[in-house]
Amino acid sequence: MTTVQITPAKLKGTVTIPASKSDCHRAIICATLSMGKCTISPITLSQDIEATISCVNALGAKTEVKGDTLTIDSSHLFSSGRGTFDCCESGSTLRFFIPVVSALGISGHFVGKGRLPQRPIGIYLDLLPTHGVECETEGGLPLDTKGKLQSGTYSLPGNVSSQFVTGLLLALPLLDGDSKIVLTSPLESVGYVNMTIDTMKRFGVTVEETEYGYFVKGNQHYTPHDYTVQGDWSQAAFFMVAGAFGGEITVKGIDPNSTQGDREICNLIKKFGADIEIGTDFVKVKNKGDLRGINIDASQIPDLVPVLAVCGSGAYGVTKIYNAERLRIKESDRLKTTCEAINNLGGMVAEVDDGLIIQGAGMLNGGKAEGCNDHRIVMASAVASIISRNKVTVTDAQAINKSYPNFFEDFKKLGGNVNVINNR
Numbered sequence: 421m422t423t424v425q426i427t428p429a430k431l432k433g434t435v436t437i438p439a440s441k442s443d444c445h446r447a448i449i450c451a452t453l454s455m456g457k458c459t460i461s462p463i464t465l466s467q468d469i470e471a472t473i474s475c476v477n478a479l480g481a482k483t484e485v486k487g488d489t490l491t492i493d494s495s496h497l498f499s500s501g502r503g504t505f506d507c508c509e510s511g512s513t514l515r516f517f518i519p520v521v522s523a524l525g526i527s528g529h530f531v532g533k534g535r536l537p538q539r540p541i542g543i544y545l546d547l548l549p550t551h552g553v554e555c556e557t558e559g560g561l562p563l564d565t566k567g568k569l570q571s572g573t574y575s576l577p578g579n580v581s582s583q584f585v586t587g588l589l590l591a592l593p594l595l596d597g598d599s600k601i602v603l604t605s606p607l608e609s610v611g612y613v614n615m616t617i618d619t620m621k622r623f624g625v626t627v628e629e630t631e632y633g634y635f636v637k638g639n640q641h642y643t644p645h646d647y648t649v650q651g652d653w654s655q656a657a658f659f660m661v662a663g664a665f666g667g668e669i670t671v672k673g674i675d676p677n678s679t680q681g682d683r684e685i686c687n688l689i690k691k692f693g694a695d696i697e698i699g700t701d702f703v704k705v706k707n708k709g710d711l712r713g714i715n716i717d718a719s720q721i722p723d724l725v726p727v728l729a730v731c732g733s734g735a736y737g738v739t740k741i742y743n744a745e746r747l748r749i750k751e752s753d754r755l756k757t758t759c760e761a762i763n764n765l766g767g768m769v770a771e772v773d774d775g776l777i778i779q780g781a782g783m784l785n786g787g788k789a790e791g792c793n794d795h796r797i798v799m800a801s802a803v804a805s806i807i808s809r810n811k812v813t814v815t816d817a818q819a820i821n822k823s824y825p826n827f828f829e830d831f832k833k834l835g836g837n838v839n840v841i842n843n844r
């Protein structure tokens with residue numbers, strides 16, 4: 421457990437953002453399913469990406485990391501037997517591998533830790549047994565699966581997690597027949613599904629978007645491809661909000677034309693009233709006076725919510741974040757933990773069923789924010805220190821390793837004053 425103490429300071433300078441965790445998960449899986457040799461770079465070896473690599477190893481793929489390049493050789497992928505898939509704390513890894521493992525006809529023993537065993541997988545527990553795969557579980561993890569996934573019609577709601585749609589999209593092209601994914605309610609986090617379709621296309625596999633959801637032709641083959649991973653807009657958002665709080669921050673290594681929904685941070689920061697310049701592979705953010713509260717529909721941008729709530733606290737007036745129910749089933753109940761972290765720093769945030777209402781006063785007092793073993797709560801709390809009058813202590817700071825192991829190094833390079841006060 422690591423606790424850090426941050427002395428308030430404006431951040432300023434240039435930061436190169438790590439490779440997108442979401443893009444990387446997808447590329448690793450598509451490369452593995454190509455049954456050839458592929459390189460993926462640059463990669464950021466976060467705990468979630470290590471979980472995905474360990475799962476492709478469990479499928480028989482050979483992997484090697486040299487510098488920031490991952491080489492995957494999946495020419496001897498298993499096509500039967502049983503494997504253990506340790507998804508650690510990564511929801512994406514779990515929801516992507518359950519159908520992929522089943523499509524390959526491998527029996528899976530899925531395990532995880534932290535909050536992952538409690539995060540929902542009920543959609544698969546309903547869908548898989550009617551499509552050839554037996555599931556044995558007491559609710560969450562551990563989960564045992566047995567049997568080979570069959571093509572057909574998969575009906576599911578679009579508002580629990582887009583990760584179920586991504587998992588099915590990755591798996592269904594491998595099956596003998598054609599399949600349909602029928603969405604019974606509007607899809608949230610659409611950007612993540614678009615990213616999946618885009619990555620699959622680069623590996624030679626296509627998906628058709630239809631009025632009911634998606635049509636996936638069977639008997640398709642992933643073809644080997646050397647893949648360049650995009651920069652991570654979800655991580656860029658932390659430093660963009662830091663830039664909106666003063667100083668001037670240039671975030672490099674991100675593609676403004678990316679399919680990542682979280683590039684919406686550019687429009688939101690502008691609406692809060694900061695100055696933003698968008699270049700071909702960078703954004704520059706600076707403050708141009710007081711920020712003002714705004715209304716935010718979070719249905720497509722769940723991962724931005726903690727740092728947007730911090731931005732709302734540094735603005736004047738009310739910021740309302742709505743359509744964010746599914747934040748309750750992330751690494752923590754992020755509506756509750758965001759609210760508590762900011763309020764412990766002297767903010768005024770109220771939690772409602774589907775979001776947060778933030779009374780922004782331009783500043784926070786400082787104090788102690790609980791990181792709740794949630795990387796995005798830790799990083800958002802660190803950004804909150806910039807607008808605090810007094811020092812900010814953040815617990816569970818090691819949680820950054822889930823997605824952005826160098827976060828505090830980058831924070832310090834921009835002038836942040838971070839001290840580790842407990843590391844046991």
Ligand SMILES: O=C(O)C1=C[C@@H](OP(=O)(O)O)[C@@H](O)[C@H](O)C1
Pocket residue numbers: 441442443512580581582583586608609612613722723746
């Ligand atoms: O597909 C992905 O890579 C992700 C999808 C999103 O989840 P939901 O669709 O459950 O909101 C997001 O919150 C998560 O961090 C990554």
Ligand SMILES: C=C(OP(=O)(O)O)C(=O)O
Pocket residue numbers: 468509510511512513723750751796823
């Ligand atoms: C929710 C997240 O990831 P996952 O669902 O893959 O655990 C996240 O990175 O914020």
